[in-house]
C-alpha cells in the first residue's frame with residue numbers, strides 16, 4: 001500500500017486518504033460564545049418542555065378542590081361581568097388552568113439556570129392578572145410562592161378578592177393599580193423574583209410594565225402563543241432599555257387545546273433606569 005508522510009500529524013497516511021477527508025477531520029475551532037448571544041438567533045434560544053399529561057392531575061386533592069372552587073366562581077361571576085370568553089367548565093380547565101400551570105416548569109428551570117439556588121419561595125407578581133390568570137393558579141400549585149396579583153380594573157379586583165377568600169389562599173395579595181404606577185413605587189419596584197404576564201399587551205409594552213418590578217437577577221416570563229418570534233424581535237430594544245436580556249424562548253406543549261405555547265424568559269441583568277416605567281398609558285401610546 002502506498003503511503004505518504006503527514007508532517008502536521010507526524011504519521012504515515014494511506015495515499016487514498018485525500019486532503020478533503022483530512023481537512024474534514026481536523027478539529028473545528030471552538031465558536032466564540034457570549035451569553036446571552038448578542039445577535040439573537042431565536043431558534044437556538046428555544047427549548048422544549050413537553051407535557052404529554054395534565055399538570056392539574058399532579059396536584060393534591062386539596063389543591064384540586066381549590067381550583068374547582070375558583071373555576072365555579074369564575075363562571076358564576078362571568079354571568080355578571082366580562083371575565084373570560086370561555087363559558088364551559090372543561091374549556092376553562094383546559095384553556096386557562098392547564099395553560100397557566102404549563103408555565104411553572106419553564107419558570108423553575110430558568111430560575112435555577114440563571115444562577116439562583118432554589119425556586120421554593122419565590123415572590124411572584126402577575127401583571128394584568130384579570131380573573132387571576134396565571135397568578136392565582138400558580139399560587140394554588142406552588143403554596144411556597146408569595147403571589148401579588150396586579151390589576152387596574154376595580155370590578156376584576158373584586159372578583160380576585162372573592163376568589164382568594166373562597167379558596168382560602170394565604171399566599172396571595174391583590175393590588176388594584178396600574179403596573180406603571182407600581183414600577184415607580186419603592187414598595188414594588190425591583191421587589192420581585194419573577195414577573196409573569198399573560199394576554200395583557202405586546203411584548204415591548206409588557207417589558208416596560210413588568211421588568212421594573214423585578215429585582216436584579218430575577219426573571220420576567222411572558223406567556224405567549226406558538227409563534228412569538230416577530231413580537232419578541234421588535235421588543236429586544238425595550239427589554240434592553242429596562243436592564244434585561246432575552247434568556248430563552250421556551251416552547252411549552254400545554255395540555256390545553258391551544259397546543260404549543262411559548263414562555264419568553266428574560267433575565268434582569270442590571271437596574272432599570274429611573275425614568276422607566278413612564279407615566280400610565282405612555283407605554284401603549286408610545287412603545288419603546
Ligand SMILES: C[S@@+](CC[C@H](N)C(=O)[O-])C[C@H]1O[C@@H](n2cnc3c(N)ncnc32)[C@H](O)[C@@H]1O
Nearest residue numbers: 128129130133151152153177178179198199200
Ligand atoms: C385580556 S386581560 C388578561 C387577563 C389574564 N392575564 C388572562 O390571561 O386571562 C388583560 C388584563 O390586564 C389588565 N391591564 C392592562 N393593562 C394594565 C396595566 N397597565 N396595569 C394593570 N393592569 C393592566 C386589564 O385590566 C385586564 O384585566
